[in-house]
Amino acid sequence: xxxxxxxxxxxxxxxxxxxxxxxxxxxxxxxxxxxxxxxxxxxxxxxxxxxxxxxxxxxxxxxxxxxxxxxxxxxxxxxxxxxxxxxxxxxxxxxxxxxxxxxxxxxxxxxxxxxxxxxxxxxxxxxxxxxxxxxxxxxxxxxxxxxxxxxxxxxxxxxxxxxxxxxxxxxxxxxxxxxxxxxxxxxxxxxxxxxxxxxxxxxxxxxxxxxxxxxxxxxxxxxxxxxxxxxxxxxxxxxxxxxxxxxxxxxxxxxxxxxxxxxxxxxxxxxx
Numbered sequence: 422x423x424x425x426x427x428x429x430x431x432x433x434x435x436x437x438x439x440x441x442x443x444x445x446x447x448x449x450x451x452x453x454x455x456x457x458x459x460x461x462x463x464x465x466x467x468x469x470x471x472x473x474x475x476x477x478x479x480x481x482x483x484x485x486x487x488x489x490x491x492x493x494x495x496x497x498x499x500x501x502x503x504x505x506x507x508x509x510x511x512x513x514x515x516x517x518x519x520x521x522x523x524x525x526x527x528x529x530x531x532x533x534x535x536x537x538x539x540x541x542x543x544x545x546x547x548x549x550x551x552x553x554x555x556x557x558x559x560x561x562x563x564x565x566x567x568x569x570x571x572x573x574x575x576x577x578x579x580x581x582x583x584x585x586x587x588x589x590x591x592x593x594x595x596x597x598x599x600x601x602x603x604x605x606x607x608x609x610x611x612x613x614x615x616x617x618x619x620x621x622x623x624x625x626x627x628x629x630x631x632x633x634x635x636x637x638x639x640x641x642x643x644x645x646x647x648x649x650x651x652x653x654x655x656x657x658x659x660x661x662x663x664x665x666x667x668x669x670x671x672x673x674x675x676x677x678x679x680x681x682x683x684x685x686x687x688x689x690x691x692x693x
Contacts, residue, residue, distance in 0.1 A: 428632075432464040437639050440478060444640035448486035448647025449604065449659055451585010451611070452666035453479070455673060466629065473627030474636075476618045481637030482644030483615045487608040489648035495605025500558060500596075504567045508574035508610040512617030515578025520625050528580045529678040536583045536671040539590045543664060550589075551656050554597035566595050574614040578621070582674060585611065586667045600656040600663065608648070 428436075439460035447453025454475065461471035490496055543549055569591045577584040588607035592598050598606065622628050651659050676682040 428464050428466075433635075436460050436464045437636060440636050440640050441643040444479075444482035444486075444643030445647035445650075446662070446666065447479075447482065447585060448489075448608075448644045449651045450663040450666045451583070451589065451607070452670050453482070453585075454581055455666075455670055466632075469627050470629055473622035473625075474629045474633045476615060476622050477628045477630065477633035478637035478640055480612075480615050480619050481634075482640035483608065483612040484644075485641040486644035486648040487612045489645050490605035490608050490652065493605070493652045495602050495652065496609060497555075497558075497596075497602075497606055500563065500566070500606065501609045503558075503563055504570050505609055505613045507567050507571040508577075508613040509617040511571040511574025511576075512578035512614035513621050515575040515580070516618050516621035516625075518575075519579045520621070520627070523579075528576070529674060532576075532580065532583060533671065533674050533678060536586065536667060536674065539583075539586055540664065540667050540671060543590065543660075543667075550593045550598070550600040550603060550660055553599040553602055555602065556597065562595050566591070569595065570610050573610065574617060577611075577614040578618045583667065583670045584614070586663065586670065589663060600659040601652065604651055604659055604663075 440457050443453035443456035443460070446456070457475050457479070458471060461475055462468065466474060487496075573584060573587050573591070576587070585607060588610055589600065589603045592603040592606050593600070596603075596606075
């Protein structure tokens, strides 16, 4: 038994493999939480501890994927300096809200409609995100993005599913990036919202830190490799993955909300 982790060796190995794969996917298009949360539940962690532990571990992969994209010149540092803290503040408020006041299930209908709109729009506009048409920062697009960064930070801390898809889509629409640059810049806000979430999950004591750091180091490798593949593959590689992951997340949410299926529980049993 790995007493410090609160699980056996087989559960730990399973969790490590699942989270490595999740970090790899998340670095490309988002959606890694679809794998990690059921994996933590399958490993025997209580739901609230699973969520907090996941946020702490994801910090490591978010850092490594952000670093790779930044080294490849896919991060707009001027934009990041002006707006990144909006994402952190939004996430912190989101965690406080969900822990203290409102159940996250109330965001399901809104998130489903938004994800469906993103998916349909991206499929309909076949050239969306294929070329980088960024023409610079203006007071207007920076202001619009500041509001979006705060709102999506809040969503990530409060609920989470599809955050990566929303960030990439919004960056393309507001700044006319291609998928590679949008994905790279999205990592800034993923990282900042993750930091905000981690701080407040820590304040509320909702994480297994020894397990989170151990898995986080493994996820760091997965995140770096995923980002490396994304940078090399470019928009033609990222867009199909983006569409696939968005479809999977949307399907999961519809099954849980409309048909009242416990998809996370079913995945947890499957992984166990």
